[in-house]
Amino acid sequence: MREPLIERVLEFIRGTTDKAFEGLALEVFAFQYQRNPAYRRFCDRRGVTPDTIVRWDDIPALPTAAFKFLDPTCAPPEHVFLTSGTSQGGDRRGQHGFPWLDVYHASLLKSFAAYLLPDGLRPRMLILAPSPDLSPTSSLSHMLGVVRETYGGEGSAHFVGETGMDLTRLIRALREAESRQDRVCLLGSSFAFVHFLDVCLQKGWTFQLPEGSRLMDTGGFKGRSRELSRDELLRLYEKILGIPEVLCINEYGMTEMGSQFYDNPLKNRWLGHSGVRFKEVPPWVRTRILDPTTLEEVPDGQVGLLTHYDLANCGSVLAIETEDLGYRVAEGFEVIGRVPGAEARGCSLTAEELERRQ
Amino acid sequence: MKVAAYHLPRTVSGYETETRSVGAVTLEVPRITPTLLTEVAGHLEGARERLRKRKGQEIAEILAEVFRRWQDRSDLFRREAEAALPATTRFSPAMVAHGLDLLCEGYTADAFHELLQGIGDEEALEGFVHLGLQLSRAHSPALITHVLAGNILGIGLPGIIAATLLGSANLIKTASAEPLFPALWAASVARADPEIGECLAVLWWSGGRTELESVAFERAELVIAYGSEQTIHELQGRVRCRFIGHGHRVSFGLIGREVLSRAEEVADRAAYDTSLFDQQGCLSPHLFYVEEGGRVGPKEFAELMGTAMARWARQLPPGPLTSEEAARVRRFRANYEAQGLAGKEVALFASTQGLDWTLIYDADPTFIPSCLHRTVLIKPVADLSEVGDLLRSWRPYLQAAGVAVVPERIGTIAGGLGQAGVNRICPIGRMQVPPLTWHQEGRSLFRDLLRWTDLEV
Numbered sequence: 001m002r003e004p005l006i007e008r009v010l011e012f013i014r015g016t017t018d019k020a021f022e023g024l025a026l027e028v029f030a031f032q033y034q035r036n037p038a039y040r041r042f043c044d045r046r047g048v049t050p051d052t053i054v055r056w057d058d059i060p061a062l063p064t065a066a067f068k069f070l071d072p073t074c075a076p077p078e079h080v081f082l083t084s085g086t087s088q089g090g091d092r093r094g095q096h097g098f099p100w101l102d103v104y105h106a107s108l109l110k111s112f113a114a115y116l117l118p119d120g121l122r123p124r125m126l127i128l129a130p131s132p133d134l135s136p137t138s139s140l141s142h143m144l145g146v147v148r149e150t151y152g153g154e155g156s157a158h159f160v161g162e163t164g165m166d167l168t169r170l171i172r173a174l175r176e177a178e179s180r181q182d183r184v185c186l187l188g189s190s191f192a193f194v195h196f197l198d199v200c201l202q203k204g205w206t207f208q209l210p211e212g213s214r215l216m217d218t219g220g221f222k223g224r225s226r227e228l229s230r231d232e233l234l235r236l237y238e239k240i241l242g243i244p245e246v247l248c249i250n251e252y253g254m255t256e257m258g259s260q261f262y263d264n265p266l267k268n269r270w271l272g273h274s275g276v277r278f279k280e281v282p283p284w285v286r287t288r289i290l291d292p293t294t295l296e297e298v299p300d301g302q303v304g305l306l307t308h309y310d311l312a313n314c315g316s317v318l319a320i321e322t323e324d325l326g327y328r329v330a331e332g333f334e335v336i337g338r339v340p341g342a343e344a345r346g347c348s349l350t351a352e353e354l355e356r357r358q
Numbered sequence: 359m360k361v362a363a364y365h366l367p368r369t370v371s372g373y374e375t376e377t378r379s380v381g382a383v384t385l386e387v388p389r390i391t392p393t394l395l396t397e398v399a400g401h402l403e404g405a406r407e408r409l410r411k412r413k414g415q416e417i418a419e420i421l422a423e424v425f426r427r428w429q430d431r432s433d434l435f436r437r438e439a440e441a442a443l444p445a446t447t448r449f450s451p452a453m454v455a456h457g458l459d460l461l462c463e464g465y466t467a468d469a470f471h472e473l474l475q476g477i478g479d480e481e482a483l484e485g486f487v488h489l490g491l492q493l494s495r496a497h498s499p500a501l502i503t504h505v506l507a508g509n510i511l512g513i514g515l516p517g518i519i520a521a522t523l524l525g526s527a528n529l530i531k532t533a534s535a536e537p538l539f540p541a542l543w544a545a546s547v548a549r550a551d552p553e554i555g556e557c558l559a560v561l562w563w564s565g566g567r568t569e570l571e572s573v574a575f576e577r578a579e580l581v582i583a584y585g586s587e588q589t590i591h592e593l594q595g596r597v598r599c600r601f602i603g604h605g606h607r608v609s610f611g612l613i614g615r616e617v618l619s620r621a622e623e624v625a626d627r628a629a630y631d632t633s634l635f636d637q638q639g640c641l642s643p644h645l646f647y648v649e650e651g652g653r654v655g656p657k658e659f660a661e662l663m664g665t666a667m668a669r670w671a672r673q674l675p676p677g678p679l680t681s682e683e684a685a686r687v688r689r690f691r692a693n694y695e696a697q698g699l700a701g702k703e704v705a706l707f708a709s710t711q712g713l714d715w716t717l718i719y720d721a722d723p724t725f726i727p728s729c730l731h732r733t734v735l736i737k738p739v740a741d742l743s744e745v746g747d748l749l750r751s752w753r754p755y756l757q758a759a760g761v762a763v764v765p766e767r768i769g770t771i772a773g774g775l776g777q778a779g780v781n782r783i784c785p786i787g788r789m790q791v792p793p794l795t796w797h798q799e800g801r802s803l804f805r806d807l808l809r810w811t812d813l814e815v
Contacts, residue, residue, distance in 0.1 A: 038699045038700065041699050042695075042699055045695075063688070063689070063692030063695075063696070064692075065689055065692035065693045065696055066692065066695075066696035066699070068693070068696065069693075069696040069697050069699070069700040069702070070696055070699055070700045291681075291684075292679075292681055292684035292685040292687075292688050292713075293679055293684040293712050293713050294711070294712055303681045304681060305681075305685055305688065321688075321692070323685065323688075323689050325681055325682070325685060339682055339685040339686055339689060340682065342682065342683070342686065343586050343606070344508070344606065344638045344730055345447075345448065345508060345509045345535055345636075345638045346508040346509050346510040346513075346535075346635060346638030346639045346640070346642075347507065347508045347510055347513060347584060347604070347606055347607065347638070347639055347640040348606060348607070348608065348609075348637065348638055348639055348640050348642050348644075348730060349605075349606040349607055349608045349640070349727060349755050350606070350727060350729070350730065351726070351727045351728075351729065353586055353587070353606060354727065354755075
């Protein structure tokens with residue numbers, strides 16, 4: 001039997017309660033403060049306890065770097081995911097255990113449906129990522145697996161296996177979709193898409209996928225493909241796959257968080273809304289953009305560190321300070337990306353410069 | 359304010375200028391074309407024929423006078439530099455003023471004299487002299503192209519000064535991060551002695567403009583370049599004449615147990631070395647090894663040094679950080695704070711508000727470079743003799759070691775550090791003020807510049 005608080009979080013995510021975010025967030029914080037000794041020490045260092053704060057934005061945000069050294073969970077995990085282990089802190093990978101996967105699933109399914117499937121479509125899903133069986137510690141593989149299981153239409157499949165991308169099968173699936181006029185949803189990491197697009201460019205392949213087909217990409221290129229700007233990528237999706245910009249949705253998520261953020265244009269089009277493209281924040285999450293020098297909120301439009309308060313992280317730490325820079329747009333935000341390595345302004349060697357060399 | 363961020367021989371004319379804004383400062387620079395650069399090179403080579411007839415000692419007196427005038431804060435060039443350099447370098451005004459003072463301190467007639475001594479026989483520049491088993495004559499390059507990099511005040515200046523003393527002309531390509539000081543300095547030299555001024559050209563263009571660089575490299579007899587390893591490697595591939603590359607380097611410090619009897623003083627000097635130029639220089643320490651068994655332990659020393667870092671942050675305030683730089687410092691802090699919370703022997707001492715300074719005590723003695731911007735690691739060692747082994751994989755990048763030990767130990771420790779690849783060992787508190795005769799990267803300034811012809815009869 002788990003805490004009633006977790007049931008209330010679940011109800012909140014599912015939208016079946018009208019309890020306010022702030023009260024729930026503070027309760028979750030109190031629970032995590034009590035259950036998680038490492039996080040408690042982190043809060044104590046900042047002089048913050050559940051008794052000293054009354055606002056959700058006063059909850060101390062744990063940097064994502066901490067996931068590399070601390071166990072952030074509040075209860076024995078049902079499943080542990082690992083980060084991909086890039087730069088800083090050597091090759092040490094962060095870990096995030098989820099004691100209650102149903103809370104994670106409720107969050108990811110609700111967002112995915114809202115931003116990719118607002119029309120209720122159950123499309124054939126073509127997934128350019130390894131399956132959860134093949135990559136059990138990858139949160140992205142897990143998420144896409146759950147999405148496929150729940151919303152995927154007939155013929156949904158993964159196209160990345162142990163030896164890489166199965167291009168022949170993927171091309172066949174895409175040609176089938178064209179000839180049967182069967183709408184598909186392509187899903188995967190950005191670098192997998194770039195890899196696929198580059199092959200198409202080289203071979204001169206193009207597709208005209210049926211209207212209403214859509215695409216979700218996520219993550220940076222991590223040195224695993226050439227780097228493309230967002231605009232360039234959107235142009236190629238249209239040119240090679242025939243999927244217009246409005247149906248190409250970028251997802252922003254991380255192993256350290258139970259919730260994800262999606263571009264809003266597909267949802268807006270379905271609802272008949274107009275407006276700029278940005279990442280929307282689900283009702284059970286709050287996002288602040290903080291000046292990395294002062295950790296004060298930046299004025300609108302200015303670049304800062306994205307810091308999220310995510311109720312879906314009720315089993316670990318709700319408040320997360322990321323290493324991603326972004327800026328506010330309307331009620332959401334846009335991501336610039338992970339803080340890059342750099343050379344010194346002067347003539348000193350930096351760790352990043354050395355890493356790049358190796 | 360508008361400042362001319364270039365210097366050309368007076369005989370060069372007929373060029374257009376354009377402006378580039380950095381914060382509140384507008385920099386005026388010539389619109390450079392291969393034709394203009396060819397013309398400049400020709401003028402420099404011509405002017406140098408007159409300069410080489412003059413004695414090094416005489417040129418030294420004039421340059422020393424130039425630096426004496428730079429020490430005067432009411433001097434026109436000095437005032438212009440103090441007003442504009444905070445914008446270009448992103449150092450605080452106090453840091454710029456202090457940096458200029460430090461620079462001038464080292465460039466005295468005595469220092470130039472010592473440097474000239476390094477040639478050995480100055481007559482070898484005028485004709486063949488007996489040297490070793492043959493007659494030898496030294497040639498100074500007609501034209502040297504300097505490719506500067508980074509925001510550290512006066513980077514490249516020792517090479518430019520040595521070349522000038524030898525009667526070479528200098529074509530100086532400044533860095534985007536600091537295009538101004540070399541131009542002001544060259545103009546101040548021209549004010550003091552127009553003939554020397556005719557042998558200096560200071561220009562800025564964005565690096566990688568190969569049509570310009572091929573002119574600058576082809577006309578030169580020697581190219582001296584600063585920059586990242588990648589930049590150096592790339593430039594070297596395009597240079598056919600002699601090439602000296604100064605890549606990025608790391609420095610660090612060693613503190614012996616005996617001197618911890620006056621830990622506060624040592625901590626203050628270590629904090630000064632770290633804070634100077636916001637730790638951006640190749641002589642800026644990334645970490646200090648502190649020996650166990652002194653009056654205060656390494657961890658206590660870290661705490662003392664934190665207090666000193668705070669003091670220096672008030673006296674020489676840090677420059678502003680970009681969001682990326684600030685985020686990197688945050689990440690560095692977060693990594694260590696998390697290790698501490700996870701039970702590792704790590705402690706974080708840092709400015710509470712903002713990111714003025716960060717001090718990390720880490721019991722793991724592995725050599726780790728810092729993210730800079732006044733972020734420094736304190737690592738304990740049972741004995742300083744262990745440090746040599748810890749430096750092994752850093753050998754190609756080692757620059758200076760600041761050392762605070764009792765005099766009896768300096769010989770042994772210096773011997774070990776030299777073996778490990780360190781090219782400069784100096785007292786803590788003096789890390790950023792190398793003497794002019796320093797064997798930077800283990801080389802000799804004059805010997806690198808000269809080319810020799812031997813005659814056997």
